[in-house]
Amino acid sequence: MKNLFVRTLTGIAFIGVIIGSLLTGKYTFGVLFLFIMVIGLREFFNFFNNAEISPNKWLACAIAVLFFITFFLVGSGVLPQISYYCLIPIFLLVFITELYRKKKFPFENMAAGILGLIYIALPLSMISLMVFTADHEYNPSLLFALFALIWTYDSGAYLFGMTFGKNRLFERISPKKSWEGAIGGALSAVVAAWAIAHFFMPSIALYHWIILALITVVSATFGDLTESLFKRQFNLKDSSNFLPGHGGILDRFDSLFFAIPSVVLYSKLFI
Incomplete structure (x- = not known):
């Protein structure tokens, strides 16, 4: 019964925070989903804590934040759409930095880092495409x-x-x-x-x-x-x-x- 109560209370608070952030405005929306993305990436990379694979967590999180902010600013009309293309070479940093890390299993490390970005960071960055109109209005x-x-x-x-x-x-x-x-x-x-x-x-x-x-x-x-x-x-x-x-x-x-x-x-x- 206690677990059900905790689950229900958390669920209500969870839904309330999401609805409240969306209703308050684009900045609260942006802050909340940026936070969700970073915590989600942290959880994903923690999967590997007991494995010998060691993806570059800090680099992946930095790239993810850059992705999210870029999508948000393009949607807001602050940056031009060509900014999306500038993100493509950023993926190469995952490969380049692995050359200097001297970790075991570099292939697996790079694969895990790229997977985290594609699986979590890219979809949550694309969420800005759902809330900004073609005229850059928040909806x-x-x-x-x-x-x-x-x-x-x-x-x-x-x-x-x-x-x-x-x-x-x-x-x-x-x-x-x-x-x-x-x-x-x-x-x-x-x-x-x-x-x-x-x-x-x-x-x-x-x-x-x-x-x-x-x-x-x-x-x-x-x-x-x-x-x-x-x-x-x-x-x-x-x-x-x-x-x-x-x-x-x-x-x-x-x-x-x-x-x-x-x-x-x-x-x-x-x-």
Whole structure:
């Protein structure tokens, strides 16, 4: 009962902080998600603490911060879009610095550093593409909708899975997930998409919201399974205890890492 109380209290505070930061303005949004990105990277690199692999954590975090700030400033209209291209050579620093570190397993060290940047830093940097319009105005409506779809899917999957779950979705990686839960969660997300289209963002057609809901469901599922794969390899239950009762930042945002690029791509191409 105590664990349930702690989990519920943390969940309410967690949702409140996210909603509050998005409503307050672009700077609180930026500070919060920059913080989330840095903590997420720290958790990811801590996976390797008991391994012989030693990625350059400080360099990766510095590059990640540079990525996030660049995307934020381009979205705000402070920097031109050509600034994105300047980020590409930055990846080379991961390779160059490894020449001077004299660590064992340099290939694995570089691979782990690049993986952390692609898996966590790039998606969370791309989140700025969801909250800034083409005119550089701050509008977090699409990001609100994405969170609503993910939370609805997770809740529906949990309830349907607990009630009807018999057939395992991916037992080798996540034994508790079921096809019944995934289908129930997907239906819940479609209902949420219908509500968003009719009551909150009618400017975007209903069929776009349904497609976005399905994209979110698929990408969130694979994002969740990918993080489960990482934890299984390193024999971990949670990525950390940063959020009491919920685990770490990676445990709470694993769905978002895959959902952000997918939703951004669809919205830029078709909406």
